[in-house]
Amino acid sequence: xxxxxxxxxxxxxxxxxxxxxxxxxxxxxxxxxxxxxxxxxxxxxxxxxxxxxxxxxxxxxxxxxxxxxxxxxxxxxxxxxxxxxxxxxxxxxxxxxxxxxxxxxxxxxxxxxxxxxxxxxxxxxxxxxxxxxxxxxxxxxxxxxxxxxxxxxxxxxxx
Amino acid sequence: xxxxxxxxxxxxxxxxxxxxxxxxxxxxxxxxxxxxxxxxxxxxxxxxxxxxxxxxxxxxxxxxxxxxxxxxxxxxxxxxxx
Numbered sequence: 001x002x003x004x005x006x007x008x009x010x011x012x013x014x015x016x017x018x019x020x021x022x023x024x025x026x027x028x029x030x031x032x033x034x035x036x037x038x039x040x041x042x043x044x045x046x047x048x049x050x051x052x053x054x055x056x057x058x059x060x061x062x063x064x065x066x067x068x069x070x071x072x073x074x075x076x077x078x079x080x081x082x083x084x085x086x087x088x089x090x091x092x093x094x095x096x097x098x099x100x101x102x103x104x105x106x107x108x109x110x111x112x113x114x115x116x117x118x119x120x121x122x123x124x125x126x127x128x129x130x131x132x133x134x135x136x137x138x139x140x141x142x143x144x145x146x147x148x149x150x151x152x153x154x155x156x157x158x159x
Numbered sequence: 160x161x162x163x164x165x166x167x168x169x170x171x172x173x174x175x176x177x178x179x180x181x182x183x184x185x186x187x188x189x190x191x192x193x194x195x196x197x198x199x200x201x202x203x204x205x206x207x208x209x210x211x212x213x214x215x216x217x218x219x220x221x222x223x224x225x226x227x228x229x230x231x232x233x234x235x236x237x238x239x240x241x
Contacts, residue, residue, distance in 0.1 A: 039241055056167050057240070058233060061217035086240065098241050118241060124219075126212075126233075127240025128167035144168040147210065147237030 005081035005103075006074075008066045010057060012089040015099055024083040024101040031080050033107035035114040037100040043093035051132045051140065055088045055097070058126035062086070069120040073102075076116070077109035084117065086127065116158055122151040161185065161226055163195075164233040169205045182228040188213055189222040191232065210237045 005028065021036055041053045070082045081103040091097060100117050104110040129145045163178040170176050178195075185191045195203050205211065212235040213220045226232060 055240070058164070058166060058214075058217075058235065061214060061233070062240075064217050065219075122241040123238065125240045126166070126214075126235055126238055128236060129239045130167070144236065145239045147239055 005079075006067070006070050007083045007085075008063050008070070009083075009085045010059070010062055010088055011085065012087065014087065015085050015096060017096070017099060020083060020085055020099045021101055024081050024103055028080050028103060030105055031103040032105045033110040034101065034103050035107070035110040036102075037098075037114050037118055038096050039098040039118075041091045041093050041095045041097055045131060045133075048133050050093050051134055052093070053091045053095075053097075054130040054132065054142070055091060056128045056130070057086075057088045061126050065125050066121060069117055069124060072120070073113040073116050077104065077113045078106070079104050079109060079113055082113070082117070084121070086121075086125070088127070119151070119155045119158060123147070123155045160228060161191070162231045163191070164231065166233065167236050169234055169236055172205055173199065173202045182226070182230075185226060187222070188215070188220060188224045188226060188232070191226055192222065205236070206234065208236070211235070212237065 017038060025031060043050055066084050079102060083101040085099040087097050100114055102110045102114040130142050131145055132140060132142045134140055161180045161182050163180060165173050165176060185194055192206050196206060214233045214235060215224050215226060216231055
């Protein structure tokens with residue numbers, strides 16, 4: 001992979017997918033395939049409406065862990081560039097949370113690496129979501145989301 | 160000094176985001192955990208969580224990992240990013 005072709009950004013501000021994709025491809029002439037993933041805040045979880053989502057993270061470790069995951073993807077597939085942007089702080093339903101962009105010479109590598117990076121991020125990257133909902137009474141309540149067994153299984157399937 | 164960080168629901172349960180501990184008394188994560196249980200009791204009941212994650216200097220660790228002065232240790236609930 002060419003020099004400086006891996007970017008991990010954690011930020012409170014929203015991101016623009018077109019801009020992230022442009023940055024992913026900047027200065028890279030060997031790209032034949034680009035795959036991007038965007039994760040959004042859902043507006044319903046298990047039947048209950050979501051008012052908002054608060055995302056906490058471990059500054060320093062979050063960037064490093066995502067960097068390690070990208071490195072693992074590079075060992076497995078031929079990649080020209082990878083860009084991951086993850087938001088933290090207070091988000092609203094349908095807000096974008098995370099962008100994963102992978103550029104490669106061939107589409108098979110790009111598709112697989114993008115999925116791999118998301119599957120590993122879901123179970124390794126130190127972020128925690130606190131969902132803010134509203135009870136029928138109108139009262140606000142918030143709870144930390146539990147990790148999902150399905151995410152663990154999906155990651156394990158790569159090993 | 161060993162620096163210990165707590166995140167998300169663990170921080171809320173303990174009521175502290177971080178602690179500092181003298182290293183002389185502790186050589187491994189397992190010993191650190193015992194020490195915390197002795198001092199904080201029920202407030203750190205999450206240290207028994209099967210799915211607890213531990214990090215030392217921002218890398219995933221285990222209860223066998225050594226700790227020394229200057230290390231940053233964190234106790235992390237199962238993650239839910241992405």
